[in-house]
Amino acid sequence: GDSVTQMEGPVTLSEEAFLTINCTYTATGYPSLFWYVQYPGEGLQLLLKATKADDKGSNKGFEATYRKETTSFHLEKGSVQVSDSAVYFCALSDIGNQFYFGTGTSLTVIP
């Protein structure tokens, strides 16, 4: 079945550091890939997405590239801010819009 494996946390970084959160997936079909973010006390919000191989999703300085050959969708940001502290979830969806999530990576950015 479909599944997502995500880098374990928690991750603690200093402000302006470079961020990478690894994500790999297993899928029977050709999924779309997503990163969702959950800020403290809030629901899940879409951060970015990609729907086909070599697509790059980007938003708020975050980027991720759909790599079909390595079945990966790693999240990166060049310079994190305190306001980026949150839990990040990698996810895939199939044609039926049923989402499969990773376990989440908690990020804390310290000033």
Added chain:
Amino acid sequence: ETGVTQSPTHLIKTRGQQVTLRCSSQSGHNTVSWYQQALGQGPQFIFQYYREEENGRGNFPPRFSGLQFPNYSSELNVNALELDDSALYLCASSAEQGRGTEAFFGQGTRLTVV
């Protein structure tokens, strides 16, 4: 445009009881999905409703059931509650059944079973 709203936000139930959780989908969205998020885990797909019909189900027992109404709002019912049912229950709505469609999530209902 209102987002996805869920009620109640928190509740506590006793093992063996039944519970109903409610979700109002975002305006114009005809698809509603329910997810269970245990503490420290990612959301797990329970089932999906599309235009009032069940349209897919995850690996959850039949005591998890649901409904979707003509206005596309939805209910999740759980019978014979178990301690392991304690979790955050998330509702998500989407506008269409298509590749790459975003799901919009509510803030969830925190269920505690004692």
